[in-house]
Amino acid sequence: MSATFTDHQAALRDEVKKLLTDGSIKGFIGYARGRDSYHPVPAIVTRPDQVDGLILDQFSIFGLTKYLLDYIFEDGKMGIVVKGCDALGLGRLINDHRVDRNKVHVVGLPCAGVLNGEKVAKLGLGKVQRVTDKGSAFLVEGDKGSKELPKTEYLWDKCLWCENHNPAGADTLLGSEVENVAMKPRDFSDITALEKMPSAERAAFWTRQFSRCIRCYACRNVCPACNCRECVFDIADPRWVGNTVKLSEQQMFHFTRAFHVAGRCVDCGECERVCPMEIPLMKLQRKLQKDVIELFGNPKPFVPSEVEVLGQFRVTEDPEEFM
Amino acid sequence: MPENPLVPSVATIDRITPETAASDVKTFQVTFDDPAVMERFNYMSGQCAMLSMFGVGESMISITSSPTRRGFLEFSVKRTGRVTDVLHEAVEGQKIGVRGPYGNHFPLEMLKGKNLVFIGGGIGLAPLRSLINNVLDNRKEYGRIDVVYGARSPGDLCFKYEVLENWTKYENAQVHVTVDRGDETWTGPVGFVPAFLEQVNPSPRDAVAVTCGPPIMIKLVLQSLAKLGFTDDQIVTTLEMKMQCGVGKCGRCNVGDKYVCIDGPVFTLSQLKQLPPEF
Amino acid sequence: MLLTITADNLKSLLDKLARDSLLVAPVLEDGVTRLKPVKAASEIALDYSNTATSIKDFLFPQSEDLLRFVTDGTLSIEEIKPERAQVAFGIRPCDLASVALMDKVLTTGEYADTHYQARRKNTVLIGLACESPADTCFCTSYGYNPGHSAGADVMLYKDGDQYLAEALSDKGREVVGGPGEGLFKPADEAAGQAVKKAYAEKEVPFGKEVDVEGIDQLLDNFFDDQYWDDVSKKCLGCGTCTYVCPTCHCFLLTDEARGGEGLRFRCWDSCMFANYTKMAGGHNPRPSKKERVRQRFMHKLNYYPHRYHSYLCTGCGRCVAMCPVGLHIAGVIKDVKGVKAHA
16 A cells, blocks of 8 residues: 555645745645545645645646746746656656756655546545555545545546656655556557548547637647747737637647647646547547657657657758758 | 628728838828718717728727818828738728727817816827817817927927927917937927926916826826826826727726726826726 | 426427527537537437536627628628527526626627627527536526526426426517427416426525625725735636636637638637737736736626626636636635635
């Protein structure tokens, strides 16, 4: 039985209080309670009196790293809590030279998987009192009932194939590192199924998805790989994508975004998770991951590295003539 | 006349007058193609109209002509963005879209019988010009008139014929012009508008001050007027916000619970102080 | 007069409506229930607390054509008018209430939004009372309730395996007496009133948690509070809250032209977007998330009430459920009350 996130809550608060009080950070990006015990929300605190509002629990899925961009032009350090997956997002922002590692105090949270609050909320367990790690399952005890939830069914999908349980390079680690093995191999079967669909059927599938898009840009705003200084979709002149809501504009937006983060996506899945219209955006990303794996032989395209597959060009290796 | 207030009417640019040496401000004299629309376009000094450059968009521009001079509309436009860029490329005879008039207007009733101090900076003189010509066309109804006008350089002064010649010919009217930086031809005063205003030293007695210009100038002019003894009720100014609909629906031009497009752009300083400082 | 209609007859009615005009109804697709045009009653989902997007999509569409223009040497403008009649089925009480709030902005005052007016005139709203409010619903906080019918042309209340029905307007009576002829039966008045009362009194648990009373006045002197700085930090700056909100109505006008002809559209805009108030010269009166978040909530809870004497929110709970960071109006109301209580 290993520790749950909640076991680290007190230590996190102590750490943040200390860092804020001694002035090593000017603010901390963590979690607070949301509308119920299944939906913790981001919280950014700047004063020690706010720290007791910070929580950590087994539903803390939100990848917080993108908030760091709000502070890059300010003096001083920001603190942030990152899980293994979030550390990849941080790595993306650092590798893209958008965030200066020296201006971030990273509190690492080793992670054996995050419970899918959307799924667990539907079980009617009421307000969560305690979550215990039972190895292959989490025991969730609520004020209306308790249930042992098998990890393979109740964790977020990305947690199942996660190979980054321990955030690399943290300044402070909460607890000790956990065993870093994937619960199951990365699964591209849904992508293969899409690839095998007759093209008309596949087009119909994506048409249905994109026609739901309301152009809220939540996917872009949460994505650590979408870190351009000025997004092409915000530029008024020239306007690359119209404001009108129609399928062609929706597709233009999503395809452009998908290709722009191709080879740079860290597989955090946040775009899909925050989408209010539940568009399966990660299917686009995972198709591109699969291609990168197959075409470039890079087994982990989602791990930021110094040399990105699609971020380099060597003229001597280019089989095509100069255009 | 379109049924939908968001649909403009076709108008023709009859005359284009470059105002500044760099031609970054031009005055466009415009008439509606449909005489009935022209006839019904009744406006007051201080009101604005939405100009359409089709394919690019719309821009809210104050009407600089005076309603006392009927049969045409004038808009003085500084080149600052997508729509005004295209407008500046326009030639005489070209068709544009115009809808309006929008917003409130300068409080003529409040100005009647008063000594008037008009303080303008740069293109900020455009809405004041409508009011000044309006007042001058009814000269007997108002007291002493002082126009205090400044621009960055002599070449940036707008409406030169009126400012330097025409307005000074009226009885009991004085025009005081300053520039931030002079040049070899400039023999007049040099200095920023707020300090210059204090030198001109208009009396607040039975007076109303009306000011329009860049935000920083307005801010400092308000301080100077206070120093000169003007109360908040004696000061009238205008607000500028981004606008899309002009008719109080689209949301973006609000300051607190006021929409600048329909409740403004003209506010007394005491009204302005009731609003949140978000403009 | 109260009526009843069986589930089968309601299906027949909806099939007729779908055949004769444009019928908009809740449809479940890829896990999301939202309002969509349907061709037959069989496409309609009835198992939903509320649709992901609201009736706003069909009265004030996310983008609509305003005019067509030709600029080849001369200029001609052709106004485009929405003509299509539509029937919207399954509209929940909170969304019915939202229409009245939109009406105040778009149809009153010196200028009327003629597109919206035309759509309102050409739309029949068939309301459906809420059997099981979601845990994000708080309509009762604003004095509405799960049976609130104001705004509906026809209101339906599920009652066992049939529906209690009431035609509340001429448009509604035309549906009941026209395509609905022979499908409705008179209801027992006392039993019907009891059903309505049960809906009106149905418990909305989250509504009990959100006390709206006096929040407009509390906000009169709250503009400069530190709270806005604190709460806005977590805002993602996306448009989810404004786009799923049945009462947010901000829009922009935009042109698309090619080769001397084009269209001008009206599209939803969002006060959460940085460019929303940015002027041509670069000045932005609401430059950061703080000003933008404050604007949205002040508009709903203070500015709009000043102008129109009601809150610009009906407690539909969409922002509660869908804001990715939990920055929603119910939370802000609770927070402001908390801050004021401790001040």
